[in-house]
Amino acid sequence: MPRLSLYKPEYGLDYNFIDRQVSEMFQAGGTDVYLHKYLGANTSADNATADQPNYAQTSITNIQDLLLLENRDRTYDTQVYRIRGLYNVQQSEFSLSQFGLFIDNDTIFLEIHINDFIKYIGRKPINGDVIELPHLRDDFALNNLSFALPRYYVVDDVGRSSGGFSVTWQPHLYRLRCKKVTDSQQFASIFNQPATDANGDPVANTTLLDILSTQNTALSINDAVVNQAEADAAKSGYETRQFYTLAVDPNTGKPVLETADQSTLDASNASNINAAAVNGVPVRTGYTGYLVGDGFPVNGYAFGFGIQFPNNPADNDFYLRVDFLPNRLFRYDTQVNGWVVVEDAVRMNMTNNDTRSTLKTSFINNSDYIYNDSVAVDYIELTVGQTQINTSVSYQTGLYVVLKYQTTILAYVVADHPMTTSPSYPGILVNNSGHLQINLPKIPDVNNNLVQQTIPYAGQWTINICNNREAQRQSLSTALRPKADF
Amino acid sequence: MQFFYDGQIRRYLTQTIRVLSNFVVKYGDGTLVRVPVMYGDSDRQVGSIISQNSANAVASVPRIAVYISGLDIDHSRLGDASYVGKLNFRERDIQVDNGQQTYNQAQGKNYTIERLMPTPFKLTMKCDIWSSSTEQKLQILEQIMVLFNPSLEIQTTDNYIDWTSLSVLNLSSVNWSSRQVPVGTENPIDIATLTFDSPIWISPPVKVKHLGVITKIITSIYNNYQTDSDSYVQGLGEPLTTGTSFLSDLLSQEVTTVSDYIIQIYNGEAILLTSNEGYTPREPNLDIPTRGGSAAINWHDLFDRYPGKYIAGSSMLYLTQPNGTEVVGTFAINPLDSTRLNVTYFADTLVPNTGIDSNGYLDTNQNYNAAASYRPSSPGTFDAIVNPQTYNPGTPSVGLRLLIIEDIGSSGHTTEAWGSLVAKANDIIEWTGSQWHVIFDYTHFSDTMVWQTNIYTGVQYLWNGVQWVKSFEGEYTSSQWRIVL
Numbered sequence: 001m002p003r004l005s006l007y008k009p010e011y012g013l014d015y016n017f018i019d020r021q022v023s024e025m026f027q028a029g030g031t032d033v034y035l036h037k038y039l040g041a042n043t044s045a046d047n048a049t050a051d052q053p054n055y056a057q058t059s060i061t062n063i064q065d066l067l068l069l070e071n072r073d074r075t076y077d078t079q080v081y082r083i084r085g086l087y088n089v090q091q092s093e094f095s096l097s098q099f100g101l102f103i104d105n106d107t108i109f110l111e112i113h114i115n116d117f118i119k120y121i122g123r124k125p126i127n128g129d130v131i132e133l134p135h136l137r138d139d140f141a142l143n144n145l146s147f148a149l150p151r152y153y154v155v156d157d158v159g160r161s162s163g164g165f166s167v168t169w170q171p172h173l174y175r176l177r178c179k180k181v182t183d184s185q186q187f188a189s190i191f192n193q194p195a196t197d198a199n200g201d202p203v204a205n206t207t208l209l210d211i212l213s214t215q216n217t218a219l220s221i222n223d224a225v226v227n228q229a230e231a232d233a234a235k236s237g238y239e240t241r242q243f244y245t246l247a248v249d250p251n252t253g254k255p256v257l258e259t260a261d262q263s264t265l266d267a268s269n270a271s272n273i274n275a276a277a278v279n280g281v282p283v284r285t286g287y288t289g290y291l292v293g294d295g296f297p298v299n300g301y302a303f304g305f306g307i308q309f310p311n312n313p314a315d316n317d318f319y320l321r322v323d324f325l326p327n328r329l330f331r332y333d334t335q336v337n338g339w340v341v342v343e344d345a346v347r348m349n350m351t352n353n354d355t356r357s358t359l360k361t362s363f364i365n366n367s368d369y370i371y372n373d374s375v376a377v378d379y380i381e382l383t384v385g386q387t388q389i390n391t392s393v394s395y396q397t398g399l400y401v402v403l404k405y406q407t408t409i410l411a412y413v414v415a416d417h418p419m420t421t422s423p424s425y426p427g428i429l430v431n432n433s434g435h436l437q438i439n440l441p442k443i444p445d446v447n448n449n450l451v452q453q454t455i456p457y458a459g460q461w462t463i464n465i466c467n468n469r470e471a472q473r474q475s476l477s478t479a480l481r482p483k484a485d486f
Numbered sequence: 487m488q489f490f491y492d493g494q495i496r497r498y499l500t501q502t503i504r505v506l507s508n509f510v511v512k513y514g515d516g517t518l519v520r521v522p523v524m525y526g527d528s529d530r531q532v533g534s535i536i537s538q539n540s541a542n543a544v545a546s547v548p549r550i551a552v553y554i555s556g557l558d559i560d561h562s563r564l565g566d567a568s569y570v571g572k573l574n575f576r577e578r579d580i581q582v583d584n585g586q587q588t589y590n591q592a593q594g595k596n597y598t599i600e601r602l603m604p605t606p607f608k609l610t611m612k613c614d615i616w617s618s619s620t621e622q623k624l625q626i627l628e629q630i631m632v633l634f635n636p637s638l639e640i641q642t643t644d645n646y647i648d649w650t651s652l653s654v655l656n657l658s659s660v661n662w663s664s665r666q667v668p669v670g671t672e673n674p675i676d677i678a679t680l681t682f683d684s685p686i687w688i689s690p691p692v693k694v695k696h697l698g699v700i701t702k703i704i705t706s707i708y709n710n711y712q713t714d715s716d717s718y719v720q721g722l723g724e725p726l727t728t729g730t731s732f733l734s735d736l737l738s739q740e741v742t743t744v745s746d747y748i749i750q751i752y753n754g755e756a757i758l759l760t761s762n763e764g765y766t767p768r769e770p771n772l773d774i775p776t777r778g779g780s781a782a783i784n785w786h787d788l789f790d791r792y793p794g795k796y797i798a799g800s801s802m803l804y805l806t807q808p809n810g811t812e813v814v815g816t817f818a819i820n821p822l823d824s825t826r827l828n829v830t831y832f833a834d835t836l837v838p839n840t841g842i843d844s845n846g847y848l849d850t851n852q853n854y855n856a857a858a859s860y861r862p863s864s865p866g867t868f869d870a871i872v873n874p875q876t877y878n879p880g881t882p883s884v885g886l887r888l889l890i891i892e893d894i895g896s897s898g899h900t901t902e903a904w905g906s907l908v909a910k911a912n913d914i915i916e917w918t919g920s921q922w923h924v925i926f927d928y929t930h931f932s933d934t935m936v937w938q939t940n941i942y943t944g945v946q947y948l949w950n951g952v953q954w955v956k957s958f959e960g961e962y963t964s965s966q967w968r969i970v971l
Binding site for chain 1: 497500501503504505507508509511513514515517519520522523524525526527528530533534535536537538539540541542543544545546547548549551553575576577578579589590591592593594596614616618619620621622632633639640641642643644645646651652673784786787790791
């Protein structure tokens, strides 16, 4: 007779019997656990590097960042699995941090049945699996009560439960240490899924992130603060447009008046004309200091703008040259018979945006290109509003169309504007009886309405067809690195 | 002390949050996600609202929190606490069209601003960056830290008057992570902390005043001065005071005004004259003056040099009288001729008319009895100035008074129009209901000034002992008039 031993090295009938009892206990007394199964890191070939490779097969064993040892872009099974689990419900208290309210003891220890998990999920639970506890749904959160807020956790550690060993010394339970998830890059594929209503149907244009995350609220609060900051100081420097500069005779110190009997009376100052008197135009602003130039003439006088001075100017005409950076304001002075610099528009919006162009940010907010490998060039006199350009060069295809007049450059990618029938568009490059014809395209605006591109200035434009372009903004570490074999 | 609060430190927080706003992180699929920035010391209730009052709400990562960790006075930047900086401003005029206020191109109100020396402080702020991965932290820090070399300029306002608005954020330290390596069994969130210090100023309110332009300087030279002895008497406990000096024996006085113009007041109008120009006659009388020949001067030339904004019908003219009082009127530029002002005088600022009763007593005489006179309700006026040799009064109402400019009648003779009246030019006569009699005989008032208003024209006249003249009209030197816009 063998010696008595409850331990058995093999998974025998005793083990199976106990395991079924344990499974039934979870089925009878456990709670539903919805599992979002982690599938692996999401990588792409486009930006793959040696230390951040692209994996041909998505696998839970892939490591996205081999340097920092992180899996940031995680892919989850769109199928949600239901399992059973047990845990001790704890009292929760909120801790107020600099990032808002957190649950102080947000860690739960969930026990699940090993064999059931393997049976339903197909593998052992791992760190990164996300679970939802449906019994913790909050039906009365501070939303419009259309949605119940689900409670999500991410598996933080996986081990065998000490209480899950049977008398045969074989384990039956996993113990998962779970923490509350955050709305972060790691779980974006879960939170970007549509939210579901009470019937479980997806709600249009509403994601889980919209109903669960503090992101939208935080952004709107941030926007409000930035709006106030912009109200306090819309631009760098100082606003002086509300102030009046009195024109004074430099010799007598007396105010300069223009009267109706003078032929040079400026009709644009009609609002200032009272009886027979109007103040003269000062030659410079009376309010000087750090960053006060805004490109506007003093006292609100009318001004024109463009990239070349107008013909036949009158005395004290103002003109803003927008081809200068910063834009430069000029005043026409008949005494010197020329345009005199008044000021540079140096005031700048101080809010970070994609167009801000200070000395430093002009190196960052730069989406311009330089064009090389010209295959066709022509010089043509164009008029404002022109949309079709008939060149004298032979028909030639290319990758880019570049139109240049003084400092103004219009550039188009040929492949972005092919021939279409609806709306009817012949394509940007057309063979017109053997000569190259350029048809300016229609480009969507911010409201996605197609806007016909036109020639903005009259003059002799340079037409250039190129086959290469380089982005002006390149990282310091990659600019002009070798592009060919040595 | 009265309450004042301008939210000055609050604006530094606002601008610091602005500096750190609108940075993004890039997910692996190319999605750009903005990093929200909020104040890091929120109210617990607001924290609950943001998390939808639910333990199930999910905090978004990455996040940036900004909060103040220190505020210390900066002794190295202390300045003269009593220093007052002044700035003068002219605003553009505002016009209202359909309820919409817009600036036009004319001169509006003007002001002088007085600013007291502000107190310097050093403000220390922390910026906590919560990221969900090291790569995310690297993305955020690389974008932010490139701005600090080592400082970033910030402005709390773009107000030209605010001399404290400009400051800088100095990146004083970077705490790479709140976590330790090795992490251990727990998995705390990762927070990088940037510490900024900023030299700031806290300022009391400014004083906004009317534009402080000196428009008149009086230079006086005296030949003598006396000093009172103090009033301190030993043993009586009276306060010890210093003696006061009094200047006396004025030798000369010169008044210089912003324009040095003199003005001619006539018939409700005011006209500017240069200092060496004059009207004929210069002294006021009943004649219409004629200009000396210089070019007319535009009143705008003067208004532009004065503080304030000319407002037709509201701006005021002050005329200093020989007795030290001032005649005051509002004015408006003649719309057809901007060299002329139309002036409307305040009746209360004119010298009161001298009452004359029917017995010829002035109101300064103890026998004066206006109530018993034929003109009890208006004893300081007459009804018209007439030439008795050409004017026939007919049958007037009782109490009618006339100032005559020619002699009439002689003793023992009567005239058809005036009966037995005998009067001289400059006399005032009155109709009793049955006859004319003289109530003001100028020969009795060679050393007395008498003011009377001609009801017919509304012009007040003054008997100066020699002749009737308009009471305040005439020419005023640069020191005898002023305007308030």
